[in-house]
Amino acid sequence: MPLLKLTIDNIEVEVEQGTTIMNAARKIGGHVVPPAMCYYSKLEGSGGKCRTCLVKVSQGSFKDNRPMPKLVASCRTLVQDGMVVQNTISPEVIENRRAITEFLLLNHPLDCPVCDQAGECHLQDLSYQNGLEETNTDEARRTFAPIDIGDLIKLNMNRCILCYRCVMVADQITDSRVHGVLGRGDHSEISTLIQNAVDNDFSGNMIDVCPVGALTDKTFRFKSRVWFTRPFDAHRECAKCCGKTVLWMKGEEILRVTGRKDKYGELEEFICNDCRFVFKQPKDWTIEGPRKIERHSVISQNHYEKLDKDENEDKNVE
């Protein structure tokens, strides 16, 4: 199959048939990559819901050079040969992305000061880059009654943006699913309906795929702000998973274990609950060295090694 040519923000790239605009943009990297709050390349059927990755297609293809009538979700739209895509160079895209960000924040509790996700939260990043300077609403925010889904994972539904990733993890990575999206519209919620613990060998991955602080690690709850911990790549022999993790340490103490995330915040590989929750002693692990944090969030500040300049273009560094 011949490669398909397209340009995104005037940068040309060639991709294989069946590639989405999002993944073509990721091939280029840097500022042309649209934000993704629901799309997750390792979860089948993900994407299309949050609408933050909307882009403008100003030319459909070489064959049909008309523009597409609406903005399209780059994570679910396939590249055509000769497509011309505008991301950040389109004022329309920027305007609508700001609006989408506003929609996502409309009912968000903005409780970042007490949220364990703060510092590695994609909604924080999104708001930082696309948020409005002032709020348009003083309406009461929607809240949900708290429910307990077990000893390992803390669910805070008020923070959820309904990306469905955790549901897909349960469907695709674990052997059974007891939680799902219940209700409809803006009353939809992640829930088990009846008191039911989310408990199986891989359930902890729900924490890692959650883009916000809706699902956090109960064993790490309020132990430390993430930016005061130091991440180390580590591995162990594990019969259940790859055993490759990141240890988040304070001094000699392992406060938290997570999977290894790439620059888009996606896990490189899913890990099992034993690695995540059981083995918390340094002697359990072979520590490879400090984790290179490549994302532009506060945890990449302070003491981390070798920041890749190109990958950390920050709008405030000018």
Place this chain on the structure above:
Amino acid sequence: MAKKILLDNIDVPGLASFEVYKQLGGYSAVEKALKNLSPDQVTGEVTKSGLRGRGGAGFPTGMKWGFIDKKSNNPRYFVCNFDESEPGTFKDRHIGQLNPHLLIEGMILGAYALGARTSFIYIRGELFYVLKIIEKAIAEAYKNGILGENILGSGYSLDLYCQPGAGAYICGEETALLESLEGKRGNPRIKPPFPAVVGLYGCPTVVNNVETIAAIPWIINNGYEAYSSIGIGNSKGTKLISACGHINKPGVYEIELGLPVQEFIYSDEYCGGIRNGNELKAVVAGGSSVPILPAELILRTTTGEPRLMSYESLSEGGFQSGSMLGSGGFIVMDHTTCIVKNLLTFARFYHHESCGQCSPCREGTGWMEKILHRIESGRGSMKDIDLLVNISKHIEGNTICPLGDAAAWPVASAIRHFRAEFEEHVKLQKCPF
């Protein structure tokens, strides 16, 4: 009298029974098609007739059939969209309740044309009593060899079932309907792929509205030319208009497309004028989601031409001064109506019916309802009016399915044409009505 295609015998007692329907010439189109026409010929007749989807979108029916994936080895499905829920629309119920065999006959013709061996009629759950009428008619059709194995000895076989929804407007969106028919939440699918390629159970599927399907038997019986000779421009044939609101004679009317709106509202053959001799204030011409138009713009276009009941004429002037034919849900308001309050009920409806899958619709519909509630109850500010316009603009076009647009257009159009009324609510700090 206008030509009657769908409601021709609607007043005949016992029409819902097989015998009466058959006596009146029913199932002759099935006989004709299955014995004398190839599936492609049936599709050809429908395509050339100019029939367009009557659920609201107005997409050419034959062209939609033409998209069905013929290379696939999977079975094909033909599905009837009977999820009639768009406020102001109650035409499909009229057919299903009074003339179910007409719908069944259309289903057989469509299924034959598409090569489907199993078909479903998906009906909104609230209309269970209509479901039972249709199921009874289906049983009669089986008994008389019109459904099932080897229909009328033609070699063609079809099974037809009726499936209830359970309270969700969104299931009128065809991919949400298919999800619901698969026993899932009614979340619309992300398109492409379209149902013609990946539809019910992942198989090629066509979904058509009740009224669309009910027009097919007449087209097969009388030929495409007879059908396309009715109507005006690209609006061929007849259309059911369900008229409600402040009129003397609410009800379901079959019109030849092209009828002047003035005549539809004021003649005794149709709406019979405004109740109590009141003044016409506004009309929502095609179901709650289409733009509202003030009296002067629904009766005449900005160029002074009489507005006609057709796809083209109703949309003339774009959204600045026009609207849409939509589903044919014709809601009439007289001068006593508070436009803001009416809009609030629409906003509440879309908020209630949003599936919640994508963020602009999930968050935006509720936000608009809250603001409208504030304005209506006298607690709004001038800034709120612009905020509403902005929110509607940012929902429109940005959602997975058309529910976002459907929620945004009424808001945008009401403010476009009746801004002064919103401002009055703000100034008076109460509803002036």
Place this chain on the structure above:
Amino acid sequence: MTEFSTESLPIVNRILKQYPEGKQKSALLPLLHIAQAENQGWLSAETMDYVASLLKIQPIEVYEVASFYSMFNLQPVGNCVIEVCQTGPCWLNGAEELLAYFTDRLGIKAGETTPDGKFTLKTVECLAACGNAPVIQVGTEYFENVSKMKAEELLNKWQLENKISHTNPYL
């Protein structure tokens, strides 16, 4: 409810045969309608678990679906559920006054059940009978052009006969 009644089982079995092999999840909505009718008009977790086991799907799949559709009640309801349409066309024709009549007469707000458990009042969105507005629904029955007088007649009748709205809709 622990299982479908002998009256309903033939209907359930007929419905299950409507779908291709392996696609029996399609029967979920029809079966939930019947299950709800046989469980005093609402779907308890136990009822939904039974339907899940019958269709060989996970209970959560049933909860997700049941909570999506507005006709399914996940909380107990009264014997007679009165559903009043409140969308535009009904509002234009006095739905608000009609609702006020019901709330006054029953002494409850929309969404509530009378203390004696006889009536639940619900507001619903468009029932697609706008030409005969205002419209209410009770069980599978529609009542159209409901004036206050007609509402009073109906309510008296229902009170007298101890109306039960949750009957198997297929029967």
